[in-house]
Amino acid sequence: MxxxxxxxxxxxxxxxxxxxxxxxxxxxxxxxxxxxxxxxxxxxxxxxxxxxxxxxxxxxxxxxxxxxxxxxxxxxxxxxxxxxxxxxxxxxxxxxxxxxxxxxxxxxxxxxxxxxAADPVAVISAGRFRIDPARRRAWVDGREVGMTTREYDLLLHLARHAGELIPRDALLREVWGWAGSDASTVTVHVRRLREKIEPDPAIPVYLRTEWGRGYRFTPDGDAGAWT
CATH class of the missing domain: 3.40.50.2300 (Response regulator)
Incomplete structure (x- = not known):
């Protein structure tokens, strides 16, 4: 349309x-x-x-x-x-x-x-998260989370790289498929995703920002793991 x-x-x-x-x-x-x-x-x-x-x-x-x-x-x-x-x-x-x-x-x-894209890989179980790529569904602590297409793609990519530091330009390239776009696109989607998966989006324990470097996804919710 x-x-x-x-x-x-x-x-x-x-x-x-x-x-x-x-x-x-x-x-x-x-x-x-x-x-x-x-x-x-x-x-x-x-x-x-x-x-x-x-x-x-x-x-x-x-x-x-x-x-x-x-x-x-x-x-x-x-x-x-x-x-x-x-x-x-x-x-x-x-x-x-x-x-x-x-x-x-x-x-x-x-x-x-x-x-x-129906990814045939097995269901991802990481910390408090469970993600089914074939059905494009995700759960946190057993609660299914409704997401937009891009929010799901972002969470799936983060889950596949749990614990890794991922710069914003890398997320733009790998999740959006574009290089050189406005990085604020990533910022907005990270904020929206936090609103759906974090107990308190203002104090994220799963999807954390490392200022000037990028983001790190810690699916076990260990807020003290990274500084």
């Missing part, structure tokens, strides 16, 4: 993605898109943040309430704070306007590939 109020941009995106082999549903305003989302959630949503009526942020929340379908947010707002706000509403990735159609296609392909 593509939701974009600019007719020319919407048409070009639709034609480009269709030429790449995707079935594309186009909407020019938030209200009609919201009605369509109420009937069926698509595999991926390309969503303009600045929409008349029902906003892109509200549509993103609607998708998140019903599905882990990836959301790629388009924004004409140039500041880091504006882009972070879109991610905090549940978007998995964003593109700032103007952007190239080729980059849009590559990001769509990467999001769908990661969502559809």
């Amino acid at each position: 593509v939701v974009e109020d600019d007719h020319t941009v919407r048409t070009v995106i639709g034609e480009y993605l269709r030429s790449a082999g995707y079935a594309v549903e186009l909407h020019g305003d938030g209200a009609t898109a919201a009605a369509a989302l109420g009937r069926e959630i698509p595999d991926l949503v390309v969503l303009d943040r600045m929409l008349p009526g029902v906003s892109g942020d509200e549509l993103c929340r609607q998708v998140r309430a019903a599905s882990d379908a990836p959301v790629l947010m388009l924004t004409a707002l140039g500041t880091v704070e504006d882009r972070i706000a879109g991610l905090e509403h549940g978007a998995d990735d964003y593109l700032a306007k103007p952007f190239s159609m080729r980059e849009l296609q590559l990001r769509v392909a990467a999001l769908l590939r990661r969502r559809r």
Whole structure:
């Protein structure tokens, strides 16, 4: 699904993605898109943040309430704070306007590939965490945690590298598949993941920051293991 109020941009995106082999549903305003989302959630949503009526942020929340379908947010707002706000509403990735159609296609392909990948490896049991890659589900202390596609990908990568120090640019490269993007993307997703897995997100014991160096995942919850 593509939701974009600019007719020319919407048409070009639709034609480009269709030429790449995707079935594309186009909407020019938030209200009609919201009605369509109420009937069926698509595999991926390309969503303009600045929409008349029902906003892109509200549509993103609607998708998140019903599905882990990836959301790629388009924004004409140039500041880091504006882009972070879109991610905090549940978007998995964003593109700032103007952007190239080729980059849009590559990001769509990467999001769908990661969502559809059914990793056949065994269930990961690490400390208080249990992660099932084949079913893309995760539990903390026996409690299942609902996550977006990107949050799950991030947790799975961290679990596979438990105890290792991972710089933010390495997470961007390995989890997002992009190099040189705004590292605040990682910061936002780490914060959102902490809100779901930490007893107290303000004092993380599983996913800890080592300032100026990166992140370290300690699935046993040993807060004193690293400084």
